[in-house]
Amino acid sequence: MTTDTGAVADTNRFQDVQGVRDALKEVNYLADDGIAGVAFLADRLGKPILVEGPAGTGKTQLAKSIAEITGSRLIRLQCYEGLDESKALYEWNYKKQLLRIQTERGDNEDWTEMKDDIFSDEFLLTRPLLEAITADEPVVLLIDEVDRVEVETEALLLEILSDYQVSIPELGTITAKQIPLVFLTSNNTRELSEALKRRCLYLHVDYPELDREREIVLAKVPDITESLADQVARIVRSIRQLDLKKAPSVSETLDWARTLMILNIDTIDEQTAKETLNILLKYQTDIAKATKELSVDD
Amino acid sequence: MLELLNGFVVELRNAGLPVSLTENLDAMEAVQHIPIEDRDAFKYALGATLIKNHAHWRSFETVFEVYFSLRGPEYKIGDGDGETDIDEMWREMQEQQQQQEGNGGQGGMDGMTPEEIAQMLMQALMNGDQGMMRAMAKQSVQRFAGMEPGRPVGGTYYLYRTLRNLDLDGMLDKMMEQSREDAPDDLTSLEERLEKEEYSDRIEKFKGEIEAEIRRRLVADRGAEAMAKTLRKPLPEDVEFMHASRDEMTALKKSLQPLTRKLAARLARKRKHGRKGPLDFRNTVRHSLSYGGVPAEPKFKYPRPAKPELMVVADISGSVAAFARFTLMLVYAISGQFSKVRSFVFIDGLDEVTDYFKATEDITEAIHRVNTEADVVWVDGHSDYGHAFEVFWNKYGKDVGPKTTVLLLGDARNNYHASQSWVVKEMQQKARHVYWLNPEPKSYWNTGDSIVGEYGTYTDGVYECRNLRQLEGFVEKLA
Numbered sequence: 001m002t003t004d005t006g007a008v009a010d011t012n013r014f015q016d017v018q019g020v021r022d023a024l025k026e027v028n029y030l031a032d033d034g035i036a037g038v039a040f041l042a043d044r045l046g047k048p049i050l051v052e053g054p055a056g057t058g059k060t061q062l063a064k065s066i067a068e069i070t071g072s073r074l075i076r077l078q079c080y081e082g083l084d085e086s087k088a089l090y091e092w093n094y095k096k097q098l099l100r101i102q103t104e105r106g107d108n109e110d111w112t113e114m115k116d117d118i119f120s121d122e123f124l125l126t127r128p129l130l131e132a133i134t135a136d137e138p139v140v141l142l143i144d145e146v147d148r149v150e151v152e153t154e155a156l157l158l159e160i161l162s163d164y165q166v167s168i169p170e171l172g173t174i175t176a177k178q179i180p181l182v183f184l185t186s187n188n189t190r191e192l193s194e195a196l197k198r199r200c201l202y203l204h205v206d207y208p209e210l211d212r213e214r215e216i217v218l219a220k221v222p223d224i225t226e227s228l229a230d231q232v233a234r235i236v237r238s239i240r241q242l243d244l245k246k247a248p249s250v251s252e253t254l255d256w257a258r259t260l261m262i263l264n265i266d267t268i269d270e271q272t273a274k275e276t277l278n279i280l281l282k283y284q285t286d287i288a289k290a291t292k293e294l295s296v297d298d
Numbered sequence: 299m300l301e302l303l304n305g306f307v308v309e310l311r312n313a314g315l316p317v318s319l320t321e322n323l324d325a326m327e328a329v330q331h332i333p334i335e336d337r338d339a340f341k342y343a344l345g346a347t348l349i350k351n352h353a354h355w356r357s358f359e360t361v362f363e364v365y366f367s368l369r370g371p372e373y374k375i376g377d378g379d380g381e382t383d384i385d386e387m388w389r390e391m392q393e394q395q396q397q398q399e400g401n402g403g404q405g406g407m408d409g410m411t412p413e414e415i416a417q418m419l420m421q422a423l424m425n426g427d428q429g430m431m432r433a434m435a436k437q438s439v440q441r442f443a444g445m446e447p448g449r450p451v452g453g454t455y456y457l458y459r460t461l462r463n464l465d466l467d468g469m470l471d472k473m474m475e476q477s478r479e480d481a482p483d484d485l486t487s488l489e490e491r492l493e494k495e496e497y498s499d500r501i502e503k504f505k506g507e508i509e510a511e512i513r514r515r516l517v518a519d520r521g522a523e524a525m526a527k528t529l530r531k532p533l534p535e536d537v538e539f540m541h542a543s544r545d546e547m548t549a550l551k552k553s554l555q556p557l558t559r560k561l562a563a564r565l566a567r568k569r570k571h572g573r574k575g576p577l578d579f580r581n582t583v584r585h586s587l588s589y590g591g592v593p594a595e596p597k598f599k600y601p602r603p604a605k606p607e608l609m610v611v612a613d614i615s616g617s618v619a620a621f622a623r624f625t626l627m628l629v630y631a632i633s634g635q636f637s638k639v640r641s642f643v644f645i646d647g648l649d650e651v652t653d654y655f656k657a658t659e660d661i662t663e664a665i666h667r668v669n670t671e672a673d674v675v676w677v678d679g680h681s682d683y684g685h686a687f688e689v690f691w692n693k694y695g696k697d698v699g700p701k702t703t704v705l706l707l708g709d710a711r712n713n714y715h716a717s718q719s720w721v722v723k724e725m726q727q728k729a730r731h732v733y734w735l736n737p738e739p740k741s742y743w744n745t746g747d748s749i750v751g752e753y754g755t756y757t758d759g760v761y762e763c764r765n766l767r768q769l770e771g772f773v774e775k776l777a
Contacts (some may be wrong), residue, residue, distance in 0.1 A: 017339050037342040044331040052352060077388045197350040198318055204352040234492045243662065270488045294488060
């Protein structure tokens with residue numbers, strides 16, 4: 001729960017759900033009701049959003065677009081296995097500390113004084129999470145592919161996600177000056193801990209509906225005709241219904257549409273579809289299956 | 299409102315969804331920021347705060363529909379007084395229809411022949427007009443379902459009645475014909491395929507509308523709590539293999555893939571993060587020499603979990619086939635965690651199917667081959683565990699070694715044949731472990747012709763594996 005709803009209310013980024021949607025549309029991100037609604041709520045409740053869904057459905061792009069429309073700086077933390085505190089939160093610049101100690105060696109400086117000195121802001125290297133907390137201007141924090149870190153490392157995030165603060169033993173607790181909008185993305189390779197999920201709003205981004213996908217193609221691929229975009233969207237939907245190892249993602253749809261544009265194709269027939277399938281599908285078995293399916297006359 | 303939400307959350311918990319107290323509070327706060335008349339936004343607000351797993355979304359949706367279906371103007375049940383948008387649209391539609399066809403006349407659907415209704419529905423579907431489709435759904439339910447208040451039959455009965463009268467399969471063919479006629483040139487097979495998919499998609503949506511309409515009416519009749527109870531469905535991971543319907547099977551298959559991926563990731567991690575083992579006395583003494591005999595640097599044994607060799611022996615006779623299929627799929631999906639996997643299937647004869655899985659990357663295809671090609675019938679095609687085990691032991695018994703873990707899958711319903719449980723006994727002596735997985739509930743064991751107890755005494759454990767959750771738990775323990 002937000003501890004300080006008053007402060008949040010003062011800095012509302014969005015007016016209403018429709019407003020979010022329109023703003024996102026202006027930066028060429030076509031949100032559906034769910035996406036816009038959750039983004040709006042996240043702002044109002046001051047809670048992070050956990051975005052889950054298959055790869056290539058625009059999870060990361062959502063965070064980027066939100067940053068763009070709110071005019072915030074985007075701070076990104078890419079997660080990977082082995083990520084630890086010193087890479088995510090903060091680290092003491094110990095080389096500098098050493099240097100400091102050595103230059104002072106001649107003088108008879110008091111130890112406590114020295115200690116206070118070398119554990120001050122000057123010697124602190126901020127990493128993305130701390131940076132997002134201490135920033136003065138509005139920021140959007142993107143914690144990308146959070147499912148890649150180990151369960152133990154997840155705990156690092158809990159304090160920052162629920163209270164927007166970081167505790168540094170030597171310095172005390174640093175509280176956020178403004179509440180950043182936090183996005184966590186996950187490809188769902190493992191179950192995230194309950195503690196993490198509980199602190200977040202949950203948003204599942206799936207492959208878009210036919211109409212939305214067509215709109216996306218129209219918006220993102222310059223000069224594409226409406227009929228071609230329609231065909232592209234329909235064929236992609238048809239392919240997604242097959243039982244594939246990896247269904248084509250939105251970004252692959254866009255790549256395909258662009259390819260068709262470059263090849264100067266304005267209507268897709270079976271032949272062109274088959275020849276360019278390798279842009280949509282990345283596994284040989286998938287391509288073989290799709291080719292077979294598309295040519296079957298039923 | 300508070301009460302309603304509370305009831306809603308309680309129902310979610312009853313349906314098996316984990317909703318914590320903080321999530322409940324979040325939901326309460328969230329809905330305050332949402333204009334209450336915006337039904338979709340309301341739904342997403344609740345969804346985002348209460349549901350943290352996509353697999354649970356369907357259950358959430360059902361409960362939501364039941365609890366909030368009677369709210370919002372457009373969801374009022376049409377009683378023909380012509381107040382709502384839909385009813386207005388419906389009238390307009392009819393007027394249009396009459397103008398088109400030039401035969402003036404009847405008010406309301408009651409006067410129309412089934413052919414006319416079919417014609418209208420087809421037009422609505424071909425134009426993809428959402429409002430019209432919704433109105434059609436409403437009217438069809440009113441006309442065909444024959445719903446009476448207080449009648450103790452399930453929603454599926456009404457659904458069946460409505461759909462039978464509408465003949466949607468025939469509709470698809472007719473629509474295809476129509477669009478073939480309308481097209482300026484002949485449709486290529488690709489275009490035809492796309493058209494067909496578009497139409498079947500719309501028909502699916504229309505079916506959804508009908509279902510929703512029936513549900514709305516039932517809720518109005520019986521109240522939300524009672525409805526929610528009858529509609530309660532188990533989550534995919536809790537669906538029982540032996541009693542899964544076709545829809546549930548597809549859902550199961552879908553949830554199997556992410557599950558295996560997660561399981562594989564977890565197991566790989568387990569292997570990598572080997573904790574320190576017990577003191578390695580020999581090594582410590584050896585190293586103490588460099589400190590003049592003082593064991594200053596203790597050495598530890600690092601556990602290297604051995605990769606077991608797996609032999610899966612599965613009953614694939616009718617009743618337990620689904621269970622065997624899922625277990626095989628799961629085992630092969632994480633076959634990297636085992637040094638070797640061999641699989642055998644039987645009914646009353648036994649056949650090795652390891653090669654089917656080796657030949658192709660596609661597990662589904664391999665399973666299909668197992669079901670169609672494996673030579674598993676010896677006499678009559680009724681399960682005979684005794685004979686199957688005997689064959690297994692004679693043919694492959696020599697391959698069972700101290701590294702092998704043998705998994706026996708089945709309900710041990712032996713049709714009163716000889717049990718030949720000495721095979722399992724010998725197996726246990728030779729193999730590292732022998733486990734039995736039984737897809738039946740524990741209370742059914744050893745009833746009728748089930749002799750799982752007799753086999754069980756010679757195994758290292760008999761496990762109940764009724765659903766994905768239990769199966770996953772077992773496999774994790776195994777690897």
